[in-house]
Amino acid sequence: MAPSRRRSWWGWGFEDQAIDLAQRQALASGLGSLFGVPGSRAADLQVREPPALGSIDLPAPRVSMPPSLSPIASTDLYHRASHTHGKSFVDVVRAFHGDFSRPPDLVVFPRDECEVSAVLDWCGDHGVAVVPFGGGSSVVGGVSCEVDDGFPAVVSLDLSRLDGVVEIDGTSRSACIGAGAFGPDIEDALRPHGYTLRHFPQSFEHSTLGGWIATRAGGHFATNYTHIDDFVESLRVIAPAGVVETRRLPGSGAGPSPDRLFLGSEGTLGVITQAWMRLQDRPRFTTSAVAHFAGFAQGVVAARGMAQSGLFPSNCRLLDAGEAATAAGVADNTTLLVVGFESADHPVDAWMERAVEICRDAGGRVPEGVKHSSTQGFAGTWRTSFMAAPYWRDALISAGCIAETFETAVTWDRFDALHAAVTGEVRRTLERVCGGGRVTCRFTHVYPDGPAPYFTVIAPSSHGSQIAQWKEIKAAASEAILANGGTITHHHAVGRDHRPWYDRQRPDLFAGVMASAKARLDPAGILNPGVLFDPISSSPPFDTSGGQCCAPPCIGEGDPPSTPSEPPLQSFASPLSDPLRKGGSL
């Protein structure tokens, strides 16, 4: 079951790509100046090593699968540990500090839909919670096994075996793809045919099609077709109550869209097993330019002009001066707007020509002119750096820092106020709880009616204090977002981290409708309890007869998640080291 290149059981991505100790120490020595706190305190940073897997002591599994399913169920330490948490800040901090107190009792790897059904049936019969798990890259606590104590056990349902590109329809430029397929595998299968799914979230290498659909993932393209929502032609979903299969349709006006019910359902309504996805031809023409603006406000005007122009740039990424410094090494305090176009069909010079005009009209300079590339070009380079960023987040965690990103979307008329409020509230909170820190902003996507601002927060903390401090920062940011008309999440999903604000954002009656939908599709309430919905304590008593269970239901009686003690705040100093710069934006 283990892939040839192993994914980290405690942090982001592949084990062999984790930032090594020397690099992390170099990083730590440069953080003081980044946080704007005295250089003398940099010595307070403690760069630690993650625990050894062998040192992790997991509670014994409380259930076992029946013989028909036991071949696909694992109690292996690596499997259970790597399915205990997702990859949110809280998840990684807990894992890094060896907190695996609430692992899945079993990790189950179904090979086909029948086995998915059988697992759901068995879990439903026994009231066992099921956490659907694609790549496990959730950054919002969406795949954590920390379910309500009412559940006698929890199973992590790893869908990675439902992989592969099953069929390609070149005429319609669509493909039937297993929900467990990871990004690179999808692209590898499509490349020889000249196609691409063209969906590149930051988690691309470590997340799956089903995960993207369940979380309404956003690709890294800035406009028009970039959300996975727009690429879904049809779905197959296995719910505890049965199978839902929608028709392959390029468009339909027949009642409310069934696909849209499952887009964003985060594993709570059913298990997405397969989808027909709209493909694109691989780009042949690409062009990019970088405009510099003296102030952030000018850059915002240019980004809005681009979003409202109908040009549909593939890239339109605004970086404030702080982001421009860390992600692109721009030291002159300018705001950057990175604009790109690409096409498989036609040169895009006319498009870029107009885009450059829009930048210049807003006061931008394009000192390096327009670059063309016949292959990946700038976007490819940028993407590599972009995808490396989460490893540096983990490196910061290992140094006892706080490193978090959060995102929203808001209409243009409210952006300035939202930006001021979020930045202000987060800075004040950082000052108060961390003694300093840094918050920067970029746009990941732009719409005609508003941008999707993405904030990066880095702050000094210390091992043991990270989660408690993070909670205060997260709450301050989320309150400011909601108060200023933003959505609690644009493409990171809701998970556990965003629940309180999601509940306030979601219209109450719609919440009721969704609860009814949940009751219809998942009557026992076993699917990803705590995410999107309040957990329903499982009603059927846990049945220990038949030798299927190896332990009585007892979760939560003695082992709540341990909360690390909280040592005093620490802060740091000394110049920004190269590794952070080279690692790209966080």
Next chain:
Amino acid sequence: MAPSRRRSWWGWGFEDQAIDLAQRQALASGLGSLFGVPGSRAADLQVREPPALGSIDLPAPRVSMPPSLSPIASTDLYHRASHTHGKSFVDVVRAFHGDFSRPPDLVVFPRDECEVSAVLDWCGDHGVAVVPFGGGSSVVGGVSCEVDDGFPAVVSLDLSRLDGVVEIDGTSRSACIGAGAFGPDIEDALRPHGYTLRHFPQSFEHSTLGGWIATRAGGHFATNYTHIDDFVESLRVIAPAGVVETRRLPGSGAGPSPDRLFLGSEGTLGVITQAWMRLQDRPRFTTSAVAHFAGFAQGVVAARGMAQSGLFPSNCRLLDAGEAATAAGVADNTTLLVVGFESADHPVDAWMERAVEICRDAGGRVPEGVKHSSTQGFAGTWRTSFMAAPYWRDALISAGCIAETFETAVTWDRFDALHAAVTGEVRRTLERVCGGGRVTCRFTHVYPDGPAPYFTVIAPSSHGSQIAQWKEIKAAASEAILANGGTITHHHAVGRDHRPWYDRQRPDLFAGVMASAKARLDPAGILNPGVLFDPISSSPPFDTSGGQCCAPPCIGEGDPPSTPSEPPLQSFASPLSDPLRKGGSL
């Protein structure tokens, strides 16, 4: 309450635009050759006049509103007659033949959301059915008052007073618009500010924003942003159970989209009262070209190339030879592809240059070259003709013909088979039940993964036989669509006409979910019963106390909808007259 220019109470659009008798007689004399039946039988056509409104005898209203609501309730003959039917073929045939046996007991014109709520409360208390009515232009039986006999009465809820553009946010290019606003009123209010909603369904003049949202309307632009779905930024909905208001958000990944639940809900889940809509700048640059293809298949290849090019033409309308002849006067049996681009931001020459190449690569000729227009141009002219077409549908009905359009969407790989099957099945059915007739096809929208084919059927029939014959034709077409992977409706909605096939297309479990949603939002099942859902017979007994009701519940005991007797088939002959050509495509 009556607008200054009165809408027809029996047929399409404005009364003063109905085709006059002389034109209808000229039309009739040309139909024989169109239907391909002997010229000698043209004399069989009987061009009739619609009944006089005064001759319509409506059953007495069975309820009256309480004093607080009576000022907004009407029992006026014009109001009740014009709210009895929508504008489907069956609706217009019934109205034309004076069948008003099941009118609304009352037509209610709420002036604000409070009154909408109050009407829903009162109707809920008394188990009275409520049919939300925007412009009443449904062509699928979506606003018909023919509800289940279990309802003691039925109220048509006319939302036209919830009109007006309430607020414009120029920065975000969005506007808050009342759901009862008609297309031209919206454009009139936006034009001085330089904006357009850019949503031009064929019913544009006679339908409302709320109707568009409730039915997932498609605009007449061919690609990218054209569906009303994409223009909705947020919604307000009054359901019997309460109010749902979603946030103004340019994008969001926070759970399943609440807006998408109401998009396509066809008045069954709540009454849409207001929406923030994404606007566009008014186009300044427009260009169009018409490519001719020797065969339909070549035109399909070109349309597919265009759809998959990423050029996003505003127009990409493929007309088969039959459509090209009737709609564009093209007599050489060629297939036409009408391509247009427009922009408020930039010249679109580069776009059109590539589009023409795509046409030529597929074997197309562009004999008249590319046309530029600084204002409405071709699209405007075409639109005028396009919007006149339904009046000609009514003219054909008045001559005892069948004239119907239906549409679908299908992936490109299945289009040829769908086209062959639908055309073949409909032709065979026309032969069998009408002795001849004609079916033509065009594309109204093209997607990267498939087209939206739109079929027009015209056939000889006779007064009294039209509905029964239509049913056979509709069933043949719908069966062929479903069997060949199409959707039962692309933008006409489900209504009553498409229910049997919608039920088969909709996944069963999703139907259950929607029924749960309905029960939550509309517990008494009073909203548009029979549409999307099986009617729930109203459980509360009808309360005649308090003087609020003027008649006991008695619907359906003596007056089911009259089915006209069926005289023998008739067919027609003689050359195609000018009026049909001039009237544009049907």
